[in-house]
Amino acid sequence: DAKTTQPNSMESNEEEPVHLPCNHSTISGTDYIHWYRQLPSQGPEYVIHGLTSNVNNRMASLAIAEDRKSSTLILHRATLRDAAVYYCILRGTLTDSWGKLQFGAGTQVVVTP
Amino acid sequence: DAGITQSPRHKVTETGTPVTLRCHQTENHRYMYWYRQDPGHGLRLIHYSYGVKDTDKGEVSDGYSVSRSKTEDFLLTLESATSSQTSVYFCATVTGLAGGPGNNEQFFGPGTRLTVL
Numbered sequence: 001d002a003k004t005t006q007p008n009s010m011e012s013n014e015e016e017p018v019h020l021p022c023n024h025s026t027i028s029g030t031d032y033i034h035w036y037r038q039l040p041s042q043g044p045e046y047v048i049h050g051l052t053s054n055v056n057n058r059m060a061s062l063a064i065a066e067d068r069k070s071s072t073l074i075l076h077r078a079t080l081r082d083a084a085v086y087y088c089i090l091r092g093t094l095t096d097s098w099g100k101l102q103f104g105a106g107t108q109v110v111v112t113p
Numbered sequence: 114d115a116g117i118t119q120s121p122r123h124k125v126t127e128t129g130t131p132v133t134l135r136c137h138q139t140e141n142h143r144y145m146y147w148y149r150q151d152p153g154h155g156l157r158l159i160h161y162s163y164g165v166k167d168t169d170k171g172e173v174s175d176g177y178s179v180s181r182s183k184t185e186d187f188l189l190t191l192e193s194a195t196s197s198q199t200s201v202y203f204c205a206t207v208t209g210l211a212g213g214p215g216n217n218e219q220f221f222g223p224g225t226r227l228t229v230l
Contacts, residue, residue: 032215043203043221044156051216087155091215098163100146100171101205101219103156 004088009108018075020107022088025069031092033064035073037084038106044087047073075109083111116140117222119204125228132191134225136204144207145187146219147171147179149200156203162187194229201226 005023012018024033035047048055048062050071055062061074075082085106116139126132136145147159148171158171160179168179176198178190191198204222 030215034215036219041224043205043224044219045221046218049216049218098144098161098169100158100161101148101156102158103148105155 004090004104006086006088006104006107008105009110011110011112012075012078014080014111014113015077018078018082018109018111020073020075020086020088020109021070022072023070024088024090027068027090028092031090033062033068033071034089034091034101035060035062036087036089036101036103037082038087039081039084044103047086049091078109078111080111080113083109085109117204117206117220119202119222119225121225122223123226125230126194127230128195129193132194132227132229134189134202134204134227136187136189136222138185138187138204138206140206140208141184142206142208142220143184145181146205147177147187147189148203148205149173149198150203150224151200159189159202194227196229199227199229 032049032051034049036044037047038044048057048060050062063072085108087103087106118137120135146161148156150156157173159173159177160171162168162181180188202225205219207217207219
């Protein structure tokens with residue numbers, strides 16, 4: 001299965017942008033890049049996903065490298081509520097044929113007031 | 114929010130007793146999943162269901178069984194609970210895979226914290 005590599009933790013000041021990197025050098029052409037986050041004592045929640053083009057939604061932006069071997073999740077203005085573990089996950093025909101998710105360790109984001 | 118509830122939310126039980134956790138969804142989603150989350154391991158898939166009475170094993174299925182007799186309910190059973198099954202259990206659903214297995218959102222329930230003494 002295609003794997004992802006993320007830093008263990010990142011720190012940011014409140015109201016500043018946060019750029020979370022993810023490396024996925026063995027990504028296949030049909031793999032989507034997904035981001036989920038998990039706030040303390042809650043279940044994971046969907047953040048964003050994309051295939052080739054950059055994506056924006058109300059929560060974040062996803063920037064995908066041209067060769068698709070890396071991507072960056074961008075939180076434009078971090079708030080204290082954004083303190084969570086962020087997971088970068090590849091999903092596609094081979095990695096999860098029944099919609100299953102394979103979680104790694106993720107990146108712990110700490111937001112400082 | 115896909116209308117996913119889990120019950121009970123917390124449970125303490127003793128080794129050797131049977132335990133059933135329930136996941137209930139109100140959105141008529143076809144696919145449902147059970148994950149467990151332990152410190153140092155992240156979330157791992159236990160079992161999943163791709164329709165009523167259609168289930169299959171995930172990566173950590175030993176000691177667990179599941180049943181799905183209705184679209185809205187997915188039950189996880191520990192036939193004889195062990196201390197190694199102390200964990201937080203999450204249920205999840207996806208709306209469908211028509212857009213491709215990678216092109217959809219997965220929705221998670223609030224979790225059940227299970228302690229086996």
